[in-house]
Amino acid sequence: MSQDKLELIRNAGPSVLPSLLLCDFGDLKTELARLEDAGTRVLHLDVMDGHFVPNLTYGMPIVEGIRRHSDLPMDVHLMISDPLRYAQPMVDAGADLLTFHVEAVEDAGAVAREIRSMGAAVGVALNPDTDLSALDGCLDEVDMVLVMSVDAGFGGQSFNPVALAKLAALKQSHPDLLLEIDGGINLKTIAAARAAGCDLFVVGSAIFKQDDYAAAIAGLDAEIAGGVS
Ligand SMILES: O=C(CO)[C@H](O)[C@H](O)COP(=O)(O)O
Numbered sequence: 109m110s111q112d113k114l115e116l117i118r119n120a121g122p123s124v125l126p127s128l129l130l131c132d133f134g135d136l137k138t139e140l141a142r143l144e145d146a147g148t149r150v151l152h153l154d155v156m157d158g159h160f161v162p163n164l165t166y167g168m169p170i171v172e173g174i175r176r177h178s179d180l181p182m183d184v185h186l187m188i189s190d191p192l193r194y195a196q197p198m199v200d201a202g203a204d205l206l207t208f209h210v211e212a213v214e215d216a217g218a219v220a221r222e223i224r225s226m227g228a229a230v231g232v233a234l235n236p237d238t239d240l241s242a243l244d245g246c247l248d249e250v251d252m253v254l255v256m257s258v259d260a261g262f263g264g265q266s267f268n269p270v271a272l273a274k275l276a277a278l279k280q281s282h283p284d285l286l287l288e289i290d291g292g293i294n295l296k297t298i299a300a301a302r303a304a305g306c307d308l309f310v311v312g313s314a315i316f317k318q319d320d321y322a323a324a325i326a327g328l329d330a331e332i333a334g335g336v337s
C-alpha cells in the first residue's frame with residue numbers, strides 16, 4: 109500500500125508539503141480540512157525525541173489521529189536517536205514514507221532495508237553540516253533523500269544554501285531518487301531549490317503564519333513552476 113502512496117507522491121510532481129509542526133494541534137481536524145482544501149497532496153510530520161534534537165513533538169497517537177482524518181500520503185520525518193525502535197509502530201500508525209537521519213545510525217543501508225521490509229517507502233535525511241559522503245552505501249536502498257536546509261529541530265529558522273549544492277549533486281548522480289528539502293523554505297528560497305533539482309518542498313512557517321493557506325501554497329507552487337525550465 110505504501111509503495112502505491114510513493115507512486116502517488118511521484119506522480120504528483122513537484123509538491124509543497126505542509127509541515128504540521130506549527131499547525132493548531134488543538135483543532136487538527138479543521139487544520140487538515142483547510143490543508144486539503146488548499147490543494148495539499150502530501151503531509152509532512154515532524155517527530156522529535158528531545159534527544160537526537162533538543163525539541164520534543166509527538167509520536168504514534170498523533171500520526172494515527174491524522175491518518176483517521178486524512179487519506180493524504182504521510183511523509184514522517186523521524187528526528188530521533190533510535191529510528192528502528194519506532195519504525196514499525198509508525199508504519200502501523202499510517203506512515204507511508206518514513207525518513208530517518210543518517211547521523212542517528214551506524215549502518216544507514218541496513219536501516220533502510222529494514223524499514224522497507226515493514227511496508228513503507230524509505231527516506232534518509234542529512235543535516236547541513238553532514239557531507240554527502242555520509243550517504244555512501246545507502247542511496248541504492250532508499251526512495252528519497254531529505255536534504256535539510258536548517259539544523260533539524262525547530263521550525264522558523266533561516267535557510268542554509270549549503271543544501272542547494274547537495275541537491276544538485278544528488279540529482280546528477282541519482283536522477284531517479286526523489287529529492288526533498290526542509291527548513292526555511294518560502295517565496296524567496298523555493299525557486300532555487302527547484303532549480304537545483306528538488307521534487308518535494310517542506311514548508312512550515314511560510315504556510316502556517318499566513319491566514320490563507322490556499323493563497324500561501326498557490327504562491328509557492330507558482331515559484332516552483334517558474335524556477336525550472
Ligand atoms: O523538520 C523540520 C525542523 O527540523 C520542519 O519540517 C521544518 O523546520 C519546517 O518549518 P519551517 O518551514 O518553518 O522551517
Ligand SMILES: [Co+2]
Nearest residue numbers: 154185290310
Ligand atoms: Co521536517
